[in-house]
Amino acid sequence: MAGLLLLAAALAPAALAGNGGFAPVSPESPNAERIRDTWVFVSIFIVAIFVLVEVLLVTFIWRYRRQRRERFEDGPQIHGSTNIELMWTVAPVVILFLIGGFVFYKLPGIADVPSASASGEERLEVRVTGRQFYWQYEYPNGAVAIDTLRAPAGVPVRLEVSAPDEDVIHSWWIPALGGKIDVIPGVTTETWFETERPGIYDGQCAELCGLEHAKMLASVEVLPAAEFNAWLSGQESKPASVELGEEEWQGACAKCHGLAGEGGIAPRIAGSPVLTDPQALEEIVRNGRGEMPAVGSGWSEEQMDALIAYLRENPPSGS
Numbered sequence: 001m002a003g004l005l006l007l008a009a010a011l012a013p014a015a016l017a018g019n020g021g022f023a024p025v026s027p028e029s030p031n032a033e034r035i036r037d038t039w040v041f042v043s044i045f046i047v048a049i050f051v052l053v054e055v056l057l058v059t060f061i062w063r064y065r066r067q068r069r070e071r072f073e074d075g076p077q078i079h080g081s082t083n084i085e086l087m088w089t090v091a092p093v094v095i096l097f098l099i100g101g102f103v104f105y106k107l108p109g110i111a112d113v114p115s116a117s118a119s120g121e122e123r124l125e126v127r128v129t130g131r132q133f134y135w136q137y138e139y140p141n142g143a144v145a146i147d148t149l150r151a152p153a154g155v156p157v158r159l160e161v162s163a164p165d166e167d168v169i170h171s172w173w174i175p176a177l178g179g180k181i182d183v184i185p186g187v188t189t190e191t192w193f194e195t196e197r198p199g200i201y202d203g204q205c206a207e208l209c210g211l212e213h214a215k216m217l218a219s220v221e222v223l224p225a226a227e228f229n230a231w232l233s234g235q236e237s238k239p240a241s242v243e244l245g246e247e248e249w250q251g252a253c254a255k256c257h258g259l260a261g262e263g264g265i266a267p268r269i270a271g272s273p274v275l276t277d278p279q280a281l282e283e284i285v286r287n288g289r290g291e292m293p294a295v296g297s298g299w300s301e302e303q304m305d306a307l308i309a310y311l312r313e314n315p316p317s318g319s
């Protein structure tokens, strides 16, 4: 009895989450809604076919069981049934056409990026770069952010998604804001979202990309448009922003070296003179060394200065 109560208590939070983790998250963007609609439509056929097959299976097992027949005696031999043969040919063809038609009907609203919102608001363009093992976002005014993408509510956001030539394939995926899009070195793909509701939407790199793939989380923080615009224009006037430096440390360095530089899959670097020597730091971050990838190849001077400024003020303590 006590065990049952414990089990119920352990399961309650999952049940309260609405779907116990089995159904897709609630869509918050028109493209995500269409993906969910497609999932529901296809699921109707999947469930119906599953029930039909299982019911027939059990019925036949029961109905044609051996009963009092001799063990090695054959049952009645049945040949041909034009009606049944027609049915099992026509029904799948019709189902496949229905599913195909529905998908092609929904597809443009998933793939095509709207140029403006219903209220005429111009869309925002952001460059998303996937790298081992962080996400970098570049805004039209040159502002840069790592891992958390800030975006305005009620405005279509077009994402131009790519990876540096020397990197590997990643996959951008914020389930509530749309489907996965492959991030391929040297190739630019696009996706988009538009959501009315401010909040934080979590996602994850969805392509196994190396040792720290599981730490390659992504999130989108949707702010009311005015608040977003204030944040974005504020980024312009902060060339060596310690805030950006902290994001770079957490996103590009700490996933392997530890948040306090205590080491992880990569060596301990707390107390290393490289961290406070701007030239040595820039050299290793831009070019990598040994096993360490060139996490900061292609970074702007401002981005490098931001990391240098952050580490000067917050040298990792090692614990």
Ligand code: CUA
Residues within 6 Å of the ligand: 130, 131, 132, 133, 169, 170, 171, 205, 206, 207, 208, 209, 210, 213, 214, 216
């Ligand atoms: Cu990047 Cu998995």
